[in-house]
Amino acid sequence: MAQKERISWEGYGLLGPSLVVMVLALAGPLLLLAITSFRSQNGIGFTQGWTLAQYGVVLGRSSYRDLLMRSVLISGLVSLVTVALAYPIAYFVAFKAQRKFLWLIALTIPFWTSYLLRVFAWKIILGFNGVINSGLTQLHLIARPLGFLLYNPFAVVVTLAHAWAAFAILPIYVSLEKVDRSLLEAASDLGDGPLRRFARITLPLSMPGVIGAAILIFVPTTGDYVTPQLVGGAKGTMIANLIEVEFNGVGNWPLGAALSLVGMAVVGAFAGLFVAAARAATKAAR
Numbered sequence: 001m002a003q004k005e006r007i008s009w010e011g012y013g014l015l016g017p018s019l020v021v022m023v024l025a026l027a028g029p030l031l032l033l034a035i036t037s038f039r040s041q042n043g044i045g046f047t048q049g050w051t052l053a054q055y056g057v058v059l060g061r062s063s064y065r066d067l068l069m070r071s072v073l074i075s076g077l078v079s080l081v082t083v084a085l086a087y088p089i090a091y092f093v094a095f096k097a098q099r100k101f102l103w104l105i106a107l108t109i110p111f112w113t114s115y116l117l118r119v120f121a122w123k124i125i126l127g128f129n130g131v132i133n134s135g136l137t138q139l140h141l142i143a144r145p146l147g148f149l150l151y152n153p154f155a156v157v158v159t160l161a162h163a164w165a166a167f168a169i170l171p172i173y174v175s176l177e178k179v180d181r182s183l184l185e186a187a188s189d190l191g192d193g194p195l196r197r198f199a200r201i202t203l204p205l206s207m208p209g210v211i212g213a214a215i216l217i218f219v220p221t222t223g224d225y226v227t228p229q230l231v232g233g234a235k236g237t238m239i240a241n242l243i244e245v246e247f248n249g250v251g252n253w254p255l256g257a258a259l260s261l262v263g264m265a266v267v268g269a270f271a272g273l274f275v276a277a278a279r280a281a282t283k284a285a286r
Contacts, residue, residue, distance in 0.1 A: 033257045033260055033261060034257070034261060036253050036254055036257040037054055037055070037254055037257035037258040037260075037261055038050045038051060038052070038054075038254075039051070039054075039254045040053060040054070040254060041251075041252055041253060041254050041255075044251070046254070054254045054255050054257070054258035055258050055262065057255060057258070058255070058258050058259055058262050059262070064242070064259065067237065067238070067239050067242055068239050068262070068263060068266060070153075070237075070238065070239075071222050071238040071239040071240070071263070072222060072266060072267075072270065074153055074156055074157060074160075074221075074236075074238060075160075075217075075218050075221040075222040076218065076270075077153075077157050078156075078157050078160045078161050078164070078217060078218075078221050079213075079214045079217045079218045079221070080214075081157060081161045082160075082161045082164055082165055082168045082213075082217050083168050083172070083210055083213050083214055083217070085161065085165065085168075086165055086168035086169040086172055086213065087168075087172055087210065089107065089169050090168075090169050090170075090172035090173040090176055090209075091172075091176060091202075093107075093169075093173055094173050094176035094177050094179075095176070104170075104173070107166060107169055108166050111165075111166045115163060115226070116226065118159075118162065118163055119159055119163070119226060119227050119230050119231065120230070122155070122158065122159040122162065122231060123150065123230055123231050126149040126150040126155050126158070126231065127149075127150055128145045128147065128150065129145065130149070130150070132146070132149060133145035133146055133149070150231060150233070151231065151232065151233025151234070151235065151236065152232070152233060152235045152236050153232070153235060153236045155231040155232060155233075155236060156227055156228050156231060156232045156236040156238070159227050159231050160217075160221050160224065160227055163227070164216075164217045164220075164221060167213065167216045167217055168213040168214075168216070168217055169213075171209045171212045171213045171216065172206060172209045172210055172213050173209075174209060175205070175206040175207075175208055175209020175210070175212075176202070176206050176209065178205070179201070179202055179205045179206060180205075183201050183205075184197055184201055184202070187200065187201055207278075208278050211274055211277050211278040212278060214274055215271055215274045215275070215278075218267075218270065218271070218274065219267055219271055222238070222239070222240075222263070222267045223239075223240045223263065223267070224238065224240060225238065225240035225241045225243070225244050228240070228241050229241055239259065239263050240263075242259060243256050243259050243260050243263070246259060
């Protein structure tokens with residue numbers, strides 16, 4: 001019994017530094033954010049007492065609700081596009097590639113550069129006088145530059161899908177690596193073709209990795225404000241851009257805090273659905 005208690009205390013001791021950092025860097029700021037959201041602002045200071053007025057403004061104003069739903073839809077589309085593009089790459093590395101480690105290193109090389117630089121690169125590529133428009137004009141395929149490539153949700157989806165591609169490829173690859181090859185051989189012996197083997201065995205067994213990749217992309221992209229700010233324009237604005245304006249532009253910290261917490265609640269609800277789907281997929285795969 002004493003041995004078990006000693007091991008338990010050693011475990012808590014190992015977790016201690018990480019728990020302290022999480023409390024100070026995550027729980028503390030969230031608590032301050034929650035406290036601020038229940039206040040009202042009078043000039044540069046807070047009024048006395050507590051109120052739910054900020055949440056009433058957030059939930060009652062249709063423009064805020066529409067912007068939050070737009071953010072969720074854009075992030076959902078980013079997750080879908082990124083996973084759809086990442087799956088074939090992860091499949092190739094897991095089943096076809098000879099030197100898998102080198103392939104994984106090669107796939108992550110573009111992400112060694114700054115995130116901001118990659119966003120600016122896409123702004124140059126998609127711009128009115130950018131690489132795509134200039135190339136199409138030089139080839140005489142278009143008479144004037146295409147205006148729909150930049151400053152809209154399309155540009156946000158493309159840029160975010162590229163920026164978070166590695167976060168989709170790696171978990172899907174790990175999930176595919178765990179697929180028992182003997183199951184594929186047995187299915188082949190029973191007469192299943194490549195497509196049927198993929199639909200009946202490979203895809204179901206890799207679904208936990210697919211859903212995990214979707215969570216890794218959906219949660220942070222919903223709160224991204226750099227990409228919408230640089231390539232989204234007015235039509236590609238997301239909820240994080242409004243939160244940044246409330247904090248730094250208008251200076252209405254209680255409203256900004258309420259927007260942040262409502263956004264977190266919505267994202268948390270969708271993340272919970274993703275987790276439930278991942279558990280269901282795991283049980284089905286077993």
